[in-house]
Amino acid sequence: MSTTRTSIAAGLVTSFIVTTSFIPGKVHAQDGFSSPRNADVSAAGARTVEIQAHAGSLRVEGRAGLTQVRVRGTARASSRGMLDDIRLIAERRGDVVFIKADIPEDRGSNFWGSVNHYRGLDLVIEVPATIALDVGDGSGEALFVNVGALSLSDGSGEIEIRGAKGNVRVNDGSGSIEVDGVEGNLRIDDGSGEISVRNVTGDVTVDTDGSGNIVVSGVGGTMRVGDDGSGNIDVDRVAGDFVVGNDGSGTIRYETVKGSVDVPERKRSRRMR
Numbered sequence: 255m256s257t258t259r260t261s262i263a264a265g266l267v268t269s270f271i272v273t274t275s276f277i278p279g280k281v282h283a284q285d286g287f288s289s290p291r292n293a294d295v296s297a298a299g300a301r302t303v304e305i306q307a308h309a310g311s312l313r314v315e316g317r318a319g320l321t322q323v324r325v326r327g328t329a330r331a332s333s334r335g336m337l338d339d340i341r342l343i344a345e346r347r348g349d350v351v352f353i354k355a356d357i358p359e360d361r362g363s364n365f366w367g368s369v370n371h372y373r374g375l376d377l378v379i380e381v382p383a384t385i386a387l388d389v390g391d392g393s394g395e396a397l398f399v400n401v402g403a404l405s406l407s408d409g410s411g412e413i414e415i416r417g418a419k420g421n422v423r424v425n426d427g428s429g430s431i432e433v434d435g436v437e438g439n440l441r442i443d444d445g446s447g448e449i450s451v452r453n454v455t456g457d458v459t460v461d462t463d464g465s466g467n468i469v470v471s472g473v474g475g476t477m478r479v480g481d482d483g484s485g486n487i488d489v490d491r492v493a494g495d496f497v498v499g500n501d502g503s504g505t506i507r508y509e510t511v512k513g514s515v516d517v518p519e520r521k522r523s524r525r526m527r
Contacts, residue, residue: 287334291327291342291375298322301349303381307391308355310374316383316400316417323351324380331373340375353379384419403438421456430466439475448485457494467504476513 297303298321305314310330325344331337341356355375374394381387386403389396394411398404403420406413410428421438424431430448433440439456442449446465451458457475460468460482467485470477476494479487479501486504489496495513498506506517 293344306354
């Protein structure tokens, strides 16, 4: 493995661009090539970690007392040449720790979608538990555990958030969303896929949802659905109000709402109590 470090005295910037030689391996039960892409970046004085992921899985875990961002990646590709093109970029940009899976495009294709032609970078990232995250993810599963405030834009794939100490914002194209434990507000825009939410201390807002059920339990503030295309809405244990603006199809069920309830008139007969 070769790691390039660039030190800029004026900005005290440390960067890592990792382009590791190949190690033959199996990729998802297919013949292919894999090799590590690793980097550590100081998080001292940083306010945000920005992550630009691509094809491949993503796991981000918050660690109390951690003073650096640790990135452990595995590059995977169907050919050695394609593997060598995959880079991990990890650097300080002022008060931001910047992480990017640098995967060249070829003819506009997403290689994970082809049986014989694919490449991607699986990332496992450890961050200080209280630092804010700004994440863009292309495709593949994304898991966040015990992190701080989180802003996530995701193209496709399952999203799971288990514990966030701060506000959470999710903009998702397709794939299921599962959230359990947010100390703050939760806001979601979703194209398609199931939404499951539990144990949010603040407000829960689903601005738009194209399709898929919405199941929410344990909200410390207001539960609001702005525009829902299709799928059931099932809500339980809301300390504030429950509001649905527009609902296309599917039932609306609610239970144990301490505040007021405002749902479309034609749905009112479907209350649980």
